[in-house]
Every structure is written in structure tokens, then in C-alpha cells.
Amino acid sequence: MTEIAIEFRSVFKKFDDFVAIRNLNLLIRKQEFLVLLGPSGCGKSTILNLLAGIEDPTSGEIFVNGKLVNYLLPRYRNVAMVFQSYALYPHMTVAKNIEYPLKSDKGLSRNRDKITKMIAQAAELVDITDQLSKKPPALSGGQRQRVALARALVRDPEVFLMDEPLSNLDAQLRDTMRYHLINLHRKIGKATIYVTHDQQEAMTMADRIVVMNEGSAQQIGTPLEIYNSPVNKFVAGFVGHPRMNFLPGKSLGNRSVQVGEFKLTSSRDTGQKGTPLVVGLRPTDAKSKKGYNNVEGKITAREFTGTDTILTLSSGSIEGVRFRHIGGGSDIEGDTACFSYAPENVHIFNEDGKGRFS
Amino acid sequence: MWKLIGKQRNVVSLRPTPPVITVSYSVLFLAAIVSILPFLYILSTSVKDTQSLFSYPPEWIPEQLFWGNYVKLFQETSFLNWTFNTIFIGLSITILKLIIDAMAAYSLAKLQFIGKHIISSTLLMAVAIPVAALIIPLFFIVRDMGLLNTYWALILPALANPLGIFLLRSFIVSLPDELIHSARLDGASEWRVFTQLILPLISSGLVVHAVFTFMLQYTNFLWPLVAIQTETRQVLTVGISSLKSNFVVDWGLISAASLLATIPITILFIALQRFFLAQSLSSALKG
Ligand SMILES: Nc1ncnc2c1ncn2[C@@H]1O[C@H](COP(=O)(O)OP(=O)(O)OP(=O)(O)O)[C@@H](O)[C@H]1O
Numbered sequence: 001m002t003e004i005a006i007e008f009r010s011v012f013k014k015f016d017d018f019v020a021i022r023n024l025n026l027l028i029r030k031q032e033f034l035v036l037l038g039p040s041g042c043g044k045s046t047i048l049n050l051l052a053g054i055e056d057p058t059s060g061e062i063f064v065n066g067k068l069v070n071y072l073l074p075r076y077r078n079v080a081m082v083f084q085s086y087a088l089y090p091h092m093t094v095a096k097n098i099e100y101p102l103k104s105d106k107g108l109s110r111n112r113d114k115i116t117k118m119i120a121q122a123a124e125l126v127d128i129t130d131q132l133s134k135k136p137p138a139l140s141g142g143q144r145q146r147v148a149l150a151r152a153l154v155r156d157p158e159v160f161l162m163d164e165p166l167s168n169l170d171a172q173l174r175d176t177m178r179y180h181l182i183n184l185h186r187k188i189g190k191a192t193i194y195v196t197h198d199q200q201e202a203m204t205m206a207d208r209i210v211v212m213n214e215g216s217a218q219q220i221g222t223p224l225e226i227y228n229s230p231v232n233k234f235v236a237g238f239v240g241h242p243r244m245n246f247l248p249g250k251s252l253g254n255r256s257v258q259v260g261e262f263k264l265t266s267s268r269d270t271g272q273k274g275t276p277l278v279v280g281l282r283p284t285d286a287k288s289k290k291g292y293n294n295v296e297g298k299i300t301a302r303e304f305t306g307t308d309t310i311l312t313l314s315s316g317s318i319e320g321v322r323f324r325h326i327g328g329g330s331d332i333e334g335d336t337a338c339f340s341y342a343p344e345n346v347h348i349f350n351e352d353g354k355g356r357f358s
Numbered sequence: 359m360w361k362l363i364g365k366q367r368n369v370v371s372l373r374p375t376p377p378v379i380t381v382s383y384s385v386l387f388l389a390a391i392v393s394i395l396p397f398l399y400i401l402s403t404s405v406k407d408t409q410s411l412f413s414y415p416p417e418w419i420p421e422q423l424f425w426g427n428y429v430k431l432f433q434e435t436s437f438l439n440w441t442f443n444t445i446f447i448g449l450s451i452t453i454l455k456l457i458i459d460a461m462a463a464y465s466l467a468k469l470q471f472i473g474k475h476i477i478s479s480t481l482l483m484a485v486a487i488p489v490a491a492l493i494i495p496l497f498f499i500v501r502d503m504g505l506l507n508t509y510w511a512l513i514l515p516a517l518a519n520p521l522g523i524f525l526l527r528s529f530i531v532s533l534p535d536e537l538i539h540s541a542r543l544d545g546a547s548e549w550r551v552f553t554q555l556i557l558p559l560i561s562s563g564l565v566v567h568a569v570f571t572f573m574l575q576y577t578n579f580l581w582p583l584v585a586i587q588t589e590t591r592q593v594l595t596v597g598i599s600s601l602k603s604n605f606v607v608d609w610g611l612i613s614a615a616s617l618l619a620t621i622p623i624t625i626l627f628i629a630l631q632r633f634f635l636a637q638s639l640s641s642a643l644k645g
């Protein structure tokens with residue numbers, strides 16, 4: 001049986017007339033690592049603020065461990081948060097910053113040795129042990145971010161909230177920190193909500209992903225579900241790199257579509273014959289030989305990325321479609337190339353982009 | 359690259375050139391003379407007896423230093439009482455005001471509560487009323503409370519001046535909200551947020567406020583004149599001016615008193631000048 005740690009029930013948040021969160025319904029299991037993924041301004045931080053009690057929902061209920069927390073003051077919610085802006089206390093040393101959340105634990109504050117050890121452990125985890133006596137204004141952006149992370153990790157809260165906690169680190173450090181965070185999460189198993197706008201980070205870390213756009217959750221699911229069966233154009237376009245190609249088409253009925261001069265068969269429903277719809281093809285799903293569902297065209301551009309080459313094709317009716325060709329490839333611009341798609345990789349969306357075709 | 363060099367040139371050209379330095383130093387020198395001359399004059403007057411005071415030609419440094427003015431000041435007037443009263447009242451007001459104003463400023467800057475807007479506009483209106491217009495109603499209020507002629511008569515009205523709230527509020531408003539949210543999430547009570555976060559972070563504002571409050575109180579004349587009748591309870595400003603009210607003006611005595619009265623405030627200023635000159639400079643630079 002899986003226990004529910006957090007529940008959002010029809011939560012709305014408005015700032016004056018602007019709807020920042022639209023009807024959010026979300027269940028988060030104990031021990032779950034949930035990632036909020038979405039473009040800037042879609043309401044990710046607002047969701048964390050609602051859960052932490054920094055903002056009050058305009059309507060709807062929020063439960064933590066089955067208890068309604070709408071009216072609970074932030075300090076009683078037992079939530080550890082890494083702020084997007086770090087929010088380090090500028091007049092305290094790094095060590096004091098990390099210690100601060102421990103101060104409200106009266107029993108602990110008498111045990112100086114234990115506190116020192118906890119600070120050292122947290123600092124070790126994010127590799128800032130040699131900065132403990134500095135004050136935040138003297139630190140680099142990445143160091144500040146790590147202090148913020150350490151200040152959250154030193155606690156033993158009900159829930160961890162992390163708002164883009166690795167955004168300011170270099171690629172290598174970010175990789176190590178991701179690994180540390182996931183390991184730590186496995187070890188202590190506390191529900192974690194992790195915000196990022198980096199789809200790759202979301203994919204590698206999440207148990208489940210919530211893809212957000214303009215205040216509403218577009219899709220909630222495991223990374224695999226989100227990647228393989230995106231529910232609408234937005235999700236499909238946001239997840240996966242290079243971005244999915246969207247081509248206008250018309251249903252031929254019986255799970256097949258006409259896209260320009262090409263006829264494609266999908267494993268998905270395409271509705272009644274003649275319905276206009278949008279076909280989604282991931283560049284990375286393309287097989288670079290003739291096969292079942294073929295798309296053919298002249299190469300107009302090629303980008304070599306190291307392990308593979310991204311070719312941009314144009315044909316009579318479709319333009320600027322990108323495909324991945326594994327390896328260096330010997331094709332040059334102006335050549336004709338042909339790619340094929342397995343039916344399960346032919347995605348079908350509504351023309352207005354609002355949903356999956358059904 | 360060119361831009362960078364251009365920028366550096368700009369910086370160089372902002373550095374004062376020798377003629378500019380000469381001119382500005384001359385102006386500063388003049389200003390210093392103008393402000394220090396009266397001071398030297400009362401210093402000189404305070405060590406002369408009444409005869410040599412009006413001697414012609416006037417002498418800056420009398421041949422014989424005359425300490426009689428100082429002796430008289432301590433033996434025949436309540437000068438020591440006045441000094442104590444002034445400092446005691448000034449300190450009380452400063453401390454109480456810092457506590458009240460900082461708390462009020464925090465709640466107006468960062469807390470949400472019903473009536474906040476009304477309270478803050480009322481306070482703002484109170485700032486706009488000139489002190490002179492308040493003296494008469496204030497007198498009746500203080501008299502009806504039975505506080506005339508007590509320290510309270512001087513302390514309480516000063517606490518009601520809301521200007522400091524606005525000063526401190528502007529310091530607190532500039533602190534990011536996330537800091538406060540973070541502290542609350544870290545389990546801090548509102549009191550701990552206030553004392554451990556807000557107060558240390560606005561310490562320079564507190565110093566500025568403290569110095570100005572104390573100075574204002576130190577030089578306050580009109581209200582003590584009205585509210586205090588007993589000579590030994592009086593403050594320095596009114597006390598010193600009362601020295602001349604006996605038909606003959608004893609300039610030597612008044613000069614001695616004035617000179618001594620400047621000492622505490624000078625010490626305060628020198629002790630804290632580095633702090634708040636740097637502060638007003640940095641806030642000026644931030645714009
Ligand atoms: N206090 C506020 N008052 C008014 N509007 C707000 C407030 N806080 C957030 N918003 C608006 O709500 C929307 C969502 O903001 P939020 O900070 O949650 O975005 P986000 O997804 O975290 O974006 P980012 O990735 O840039 O951090 C934005 O359009 C923002 O302008």
C-alpha cells in the first residue's frame with residue numbers, strides 16, 4: 001500500500017485577476033520524488049509556496065499526511081525549502097546559516113557536539129566544508145546555492161521543496177549533485193517536490209513528472225509515460241531533445257494519416273476520415289532507412305553533435321523537419337534522405353494543440 | 359574592447375584634476391572656518407571676566423585665563439541637573455523609540471493585517487503637522503494627565519512622533535521577502551524573525567535613527583520650556599537660556615555653559631560618525 005504524503009485538491013491561486021494556478025489536483029506519495037517541469041512563469045514556484053504556506057490558495061485544499069494545512073502557519077508545517085533565490089541570511093556565517101533550522105529544536109540545541117556534526121555532514125554533502133566561516137555575500141553563486149541546499153538537507157522535515165536547486169552549478173557539479181540528491185532521497189525517503197525547467201534533469205531524477213503550462217498541470221506521469229505518450233502538443237514539444245516535429249495532416253481513418261505526400265500509419269486512433277490533425281514525430285525515433293512509414297526529402301541543413309547528426313529535410317509540402325541520423329553520416333546538403341517510423345512513434349494530436357487525439 | 363577602454367577613460371576623467379582639488383579644498387576650508395569661528399568665540403568668551411569681555415581692541419586669548427564663569431556655573435546654577443536631565447531623557451526617548459519604531463516599521467513593511475492602510479496613512483498625516491501647532495493641545499493633554507513638570511511630560515510626546523517609523527520601514531522594505539519566509543520555514547517565530555533577522559540587517563538604519571533622535575531631543579527647546587516649570591527638572595537648552603533672563607546678560611557664564619553642553623553630543627558624533635556617514639554615503643550611491 002502506498003501512503004499519500006501530500007494532496008492538492010482543486011487548488012486555485014489568483015494574483016488579482018491573474019490565475020497563477022488553475023485547478024491543481026495532485027497526489028504525492030510518501031518517498032516519492034516528484035518533479036515540476038515547465039517553462040518560466042508557469043507557476044512552479046507558486047505551487048511550492050502554497051505548500052510551504054508562503055502563499056494562501058484562493059480556493060481548494062492542501063493536505064499533508066492527511067491533515068488539512070491551509071490554515072497552518074509556515075513554521076508549523078515542517079517543510080524544508082531551497083529557495084530559487086537561495087534566501088541565505090546575509091549577516092550569518094555559512095555554518096550559522098546551516099545551523100539556523102536546528103535552533104527551533106529545543107532538545108537538540110543543548111547538544112552542541114551533535115549540531116556541529118550535523119552541520120559538518122550537510123556541508124560535506126554539498127562540498128562547501130572549506131567555506132563554513134565565510135558569510136554569504138563573499139560566496140559565488142554556485143556556492144550560495146549549495147549552502148541553501150545544505151540548510152535544507154540538515155533538517156529532518158516532512159517534505160523537501162527544492163526550487164531549481166542546481167540551476168547555478170556547472171555541468172559537472174550538477175551531475176554529482178543530482179546523483180547525491182537521488183541517493184540521499186533513497187536513503188531518507190521523504191516526499192520531495194523538485195522544480196526545474198530542464199527536461200533532461202526532470203527525466204533523470206523523477207519518479208513522476210508534472211508538466212506545467214500557464215498554471216495548469218498538463219500531464220502527470222512517470223518519465224517514460226510522459227516521453228512515450230505525451231497527452232498534448234505542449235508536453236510533447238517540451239519533453240525530448242531535439243524537439244518533436246509537428247506536421248499538419250488529415251485523417252484517412254483506420255489509424256492512418258496523410259501528411260503532405262506521405263501516408264503514415266499510427267498505433268493511435270486518428271478519428272474520422274477527413275479530420276484535420278497534427279502528427280508528431282520525434283527526430284530521435286527516426287530510423288535512417290526505408291521501411292514502413294517513410295518520410296523523404298532534400299537535406300537543407302545538417303548539425304553534427306558528436307554521436308549523431310541532425311538532418312533537416314524539406315520536401316514538396318513539408319519544410320524544416322528534423323531527423324536524427326546515428327553516427328557522422330556522409331550525406332551532404334542537397335542529397336535526398338529517407339527516414340521511417342514505427343507506428344507507435346507516430347504521435348497524433350488535436351489540431352488546436354489542446355489534447356491528444358481521441 | 360574599445361568599449362572597455364572607453365569606460366576606463368571615463369573613470370580616469372572622473373578623477374579630480376589638481377585645479378579642482380585646490381578649489382574644493384579652499385571651499386571646504388572656508389566652510390570649516392565659518393563653522394568653527396563661533397565655537398572659538400564662545401570658548402574665548404567663557405574664559406574672560408565681564409570687564410575684559412568688552413575691552414577694545416577685543417582680545418581672542420585673554421592675558422589671564424578666568425575660570426570664574428565655570429565655577430559659578432557649577433556652584434550657583436543647576437547646570438549639572440540640566441545635563442543629567444537632558445542625557446537621561448534623551449537616552450530614554452532614543453531607546454524606547456527604537457524599540458517601538460522598529461516593531462511598527464516591521465509590521466507596516468512586511469506583515470498583513472486589517473487596517474494597515476489606515477494606520478499607515480494616519481501616521482503619514484501626523485508627520486505633516488508642524489510641532490508648533492501641537493504644543494497647545496499637547497499642553498492640555500499632558501496637564502490633564504497630571505504629567506506636567508515630570509520626565510514623562512518630555513518622554514511620552516516624543517515617542518508619538520512617527521517619522522522614525524517611516525525611516526526604518528524603508529530599510530525593512532528593501533529586505534527580500536524570501537529571507538523572512540525562509541526563517542519562518544526554518545521554524546522561527548515572528549519574534550525571532552524580528553530580533554535575529556530584521557534587527558541585525560537594519561542595524562545601520564537603527565544607528566542613524568538613534569543619533570538623529572538623540573540630537574533632536576538634545577536641542578529641543580520649545581516643549582520643555584512649556585512643560586517643565588521646576589528649574590532643577592529643566593533640560594540644558596532651556597536652562598542655559600534662563601541664565602540671561604535676570605536683566606543683565608552674563609555672556610561669560612552663558613558661553614561656559616554652551617561650551618560644556620556641546621561636549622556630550624560631540625563625543626556621540628565622533629564615536630558614531632564613521633558608521634552613519636558611510637551609511638548615508640552608501641545609500642546615496644545606491645540611489
Ligand atoms: N506575488 C505575486 N504577485 C503577482 N503575480 C505573481 C506573484 N508571484 C507570482 N506571480 C505570477 O505567477 C506566475 C507564476 O510565477 P512562478 O514564480 O510560480 O513561476 P515559475 O514557474 O516558478 O517560473 P520560473 O521558472 O521563472 O521561476 C508568474 O506569471 C508570476 O508573474
Ligand SMILES: [Mg+2]
Nearest residue numbers: 044045084163
Ligand atoms: Mg520559480
